[in-house]
Amino acid sequence: MPELPEVETVRRTLQRLVPGKTIRRVDVFLPRIVRRPAEPESFARALEGRTFTGVERRGKFLRFELDGLVLVSHLRMEGRYGLFPEDEPLEKHTHVVFAFTDGTQLRYRDVRQFGTMDLFSPGEEFIEGPLHKLGLEPLSDEFTFEAFRNKLAGSETKIKPLLLNQERIVGIGNIYADEALFRAGIHPERSANALKLPELKRLYEAVKSTLTEAVEAGGSSVKSYVNGQGEQGSFQYSLKVYGRKAEPCSVCGTGIEKTVVGGRGTHYCPRCQPRKK
Known part of the structure; x- marks a missing residue:
């Protein structure tokens, strides 16, 4: 999608x-x-x-x-x-x-x-359409760290499906959730309310930078996506974990693993993104 x-x-x-x-x-x-x-x-x-x-x-x-x-x-x-x-x-x-x-x-x-x-x-x-319940726009001026933190505050939900919840933050899907969590060094199954302040700040910056860079690259053509002129994006060549199961991590060399979190296929590096209690 x-x-x-x-x-x-x-x-x-x-x-x-x-x-x-x-x-x-x-x-x-x-x-x-x-x-x-x-x-x-x-x-x-x-x-x-x-x-x-x-x-x-x-x-x-x-x-x-x-x-x-x-x-x-x-x-x-x-x-x-x-x-x-x-x-x-x-x-x-x-x-x-x-x-x-x-x-x-x-x-x-x-x-x-x-x-x-x-x-x-x-x-x-x-007011009544498909847009009325949507959450924060991550590339807008309203997407401050405090606004991001408030959207996650108190939730016991695992961080990966929470990032995918369009009523919290809009636009993030499977690809960019995996990539942002990797950049932030956060395991996708960590509970949102267990994240420390420095981790939240890293994740906030990772969401912004990942999406910004992907937009500049024209998106990721991992399947059939093309823009309105039939052109493919190029951010797929910058993906660090998504779609790279068993390939070596670009940071530490550990094999990328794939699991299912919240019903979605999820890629992560077990060493760079350790699962903490």
Whole structure:
């Protein structure tokens, strides 16, 4: 699933491509992608004649801003957007097409068919939509150490699944949780309330640095992820533990181990990230 760096990279790409484009027609080929309004015909009619004004992000969600509406989209496992000439044949698994008046099309393709789209009046998406319970944005000014510490305070939950909890901190998924915990030297099964102040500070800095560097690298293309122009990211070449089971740790040479924490495959170095009581 695309995490914050991948979604942010897609957002930046689309921000260069779609603002100012006016929708002539919308075709929905897989109705279940559209959740609000429930009828694809109503979704299409509401968007026809609207002009994109910007593309923002909240956690792992994209927010397409139009004149008078907001389209909230979640890519889920393998959703992707791309801008194409209207005369280029549709790829298989293309489920929604936004045809523009300038002869181009924004196409949404999703092999796994798990992605979602919801339409709202501006501001409404933060009140009752999929965004209203989301937590701290880790690359925003609001993500201070005190705010981070408060989100973890008192929890007996293991730190790995707590980092994945989108109601605490948004955008962190399996890849970047593993990488941040490695950088901080914290075992993924440690309880959050057992972490000492220096450990929390290391983890806070590790979350910020890992996500920042991943965004700068265009994300991690470990599976099918590409940005809005079909380009892969490169942060996968900088991963220290994720996907490196049995390979030597880049710091100490110990073999990277893989376990399951909170139902998720988890990579860590047993020497650099000792499990403490």
